[in-house]
Amino acid sequence: MTATAPKVAPTPIRRTMKNLRWWILGWALFAGILNYMDRSAISIAAPELIADLGLTRTDIGLLGTVFSWTYAFSQLPAGFLVDKLGARRMYFIAIAGWSIATAIMAFGTKLWHFVTFRALLGLMEAPNGPASAKLTADWFPRSERGQATAIWDSGSKWGPAVAPPVLTFFLITFGWQSIFVFLGVIGVVLAVAFYMFYRMPEEHRRVSEEELAHIKSESDIEANSNTKASWISLFKHRQVWGMMAGFFCVIWIWNIFIVFLPLYLQDAHGVTIAGTGILAAIPYIGAAVLGITGGWLMTRYTKRSGRDSLTAKRYFMSGAAIVAGILVVLIPYLPTLPLALGVMTLALGFVATMQAAAWAMPGDIVPRNQIASVGAIQNFGGYFGGAFAPLLTGVLYDATGSYTPSFVIGGIIASLAAVAYTVLVRKPITATAPAK
Numbered sequence: 465m466t467a468t469a470p471k472v473a474p475t476p477i478r479r480t481m482k483n484l485r486w487w488i489l490g491w492a493l494f495a496g497i498l499n500y501m502d503r504s505a506i507s508i509a510a511p512e513l514i515a516d517l518g519l520t521r522t523d524i525g526l527l528g529t530v531f532s533w534t535y536a537f538s539q540l541p542a543g544f545l546v547d548k549l550g551a552r553r554m555y556f557i558a559i560a561g562w563s564i565a566t567a568i569m570a571f572g573t574k575l576w577h578f579v580t581f582r583a584l585l586g587l588m589e590a591p592n593g594p595a596s597a598k599l600t601a602d603w604f605p606r607s608e609r610g611q612a613t614a615i616w617d618s619g620s621k622w623g624p625a626v627a628p629p630v631l632t633f634f635l636i637t638f639g640w641q642s643i644f645v646f647l648g649v650i651g652v653v654l655a656v657a658f659y660m661f662y663r664m665p666e667e668h669r670r671v672s673e674e675e676l677a678h679i680k681s682e683s684d685i686e687a688n689s690n691t692k693a694s695w696i697s698l699f700k701h702r703q704v705w706g707m708m709a710g711f712f713c714v715i716w717i718w719n720i721f722i723v724f725l726p727l728y729l730q731d732a733h734g735v736t737i738a739g740t741g742i743l744a745a746i747p748y749i750g751a752a753v754l755g756i757t758g759g760w761l762m763t764r765y766t767k768r769s770g771r772d773s774l775t776a777k778r779y780f781m782s783g784a785a786i787v788a789g790i791l792v793v794l795i796p797y798l799p800t801l802p803l804a805l806g807v808m809t810l811a812l813g814f815v816a817t818m819q820a821a822a823w824a825m826p827g828d829i830v831p832r833n834q835i836a837s838v839g840a841i842q843n844f845g846g847y848f849g850g851a852f853a854p855l856l857t858g859v860l861y862d863a864t865g866s867y868t869p870s871f872v873i874g875g876i877i878a879s880l881a882a883v884a885y886t887v888l889v890r891k892p893i894t895a896t897a898p899a900k
Contacts, residue, residue, distance in 0.1 A: 508627060532847045543841065595836065631646075698834075710781065710822065711845055714815060718815055718850065720870060729743055758817030781881065784817045784818045785814075789877075791810055791811035793876070829889075829892050
């Protein structure tokens with residue numbers, strides 16, 4: 465009787481995906497789209513909330529301000545937690561949390577209900593930007609991060625672009641409550657799917673050896689480019705304050721559009737609610753395309769100019785800030801709706817370019833393991849100051865019956881971003897203090 469050799473299990477074939485990092489980036493893009501659909505849903509529902517519940521435009525502005533303030537203060541722990549826990553866990557917690565916060569808005573009947581729900585939404589949406597910046601740093605070499613950041617950041621434009629036609633359909637067909645239920649369900653599904661699929665590059669079964677080597681190709685340069693500073697000491701550096709001030713100027717004008725664009729079209733140009741569903745999407749579609757184009761141009765400029773990545777971003781953002789400011793001031797003085805939409809689209813396109821560059825900038829300022837923290841601090845500064853924009857816009861409209869003062873103030877503030885980035889953000893942060 466002859467002994468038979470034990471059967472050896474065949475080695476499983478590793479099925480890789482070509483350019484997996486760009487597929488991973490797609491998750492961040494989709495999360496950003498949903499994130500901004502959720503936060504802009506209140507502007508779509510606003511006409512019915514005003515009619516059904518007796519809210520005023522000042523109340524609608526207050527809801528935008530409450531979200532922004534909560535969102536701003538939540539940035540600080542959110543960035544720290546993303547750096548500590550990683551993008552996978554924080555994305556899951558955030559997406560599931562903000563989806564639940566959105567869904568329960570369907571049960572609101574009083575102003576304080578919506579104030580509470582919007583505060584919860586701000587709390588849970590806070591990790592999205594820092595987590596996306598962390599994901600980009602984990603999956604892309606530094607030379608590709610400008611383009612990658614522009615793509616996931618375009619979700620902040622695609623979301624408001626998709627929201628008007630889709631959510632207006634739900635508003636007209638099923639009522640304003642259906643808007644929030646629909647978004648909540650989609651978000652919970654996304655949260656679970658992302659958690660099941662996402663891993664770090666070294667742990668992902670679908671990443672090829674060639675792509676992994678490409679992702680790590682600039683790690684030595686990055687490791688030697690700056691030294692990690694303690695979290696609290698980041699506030700001692702003028703670069704951080706410059707990024708906060710610059711982003712405040714960007715978010716101020718962005719918040720006006722996010723909260724009041726549909727109402728502006730209806731009040732200033734007589735657009736119907738159904739018409740708003742299409743027209744309100746146009747500026748954001750243009751902004752998304754122009755923002756991605758700006759990121760591509762910024763990447764090419766950096767490679768061809770011989771300038772370092774930080775300097776290239778500063779030049780781009782300063783120029784975009786001045787042009788955006790001028791365009792925003794012009795909007796209320798334009799005589800026709802098509803002309804106003806065209807200028808609005810260009811203005812938001814330059815704002816989109818600034819946002820993408822701002823989110824890529826932390827990678828030029830601090831090491832990879834602090835990118836989420838610095839991005840969150842920047843976002844805190846932007847939304848803390850920018851939170852006043854929707855409230856002031858509502859108050860000024862209720863007092864004057866016009867959006868002109870708000871656009872003039874917004875244009876001036878937007879252009880001041882050039883000063884912040886030119887004067888304060890000049891070089892990376894270097895420190896010898898141990899991290900805390």
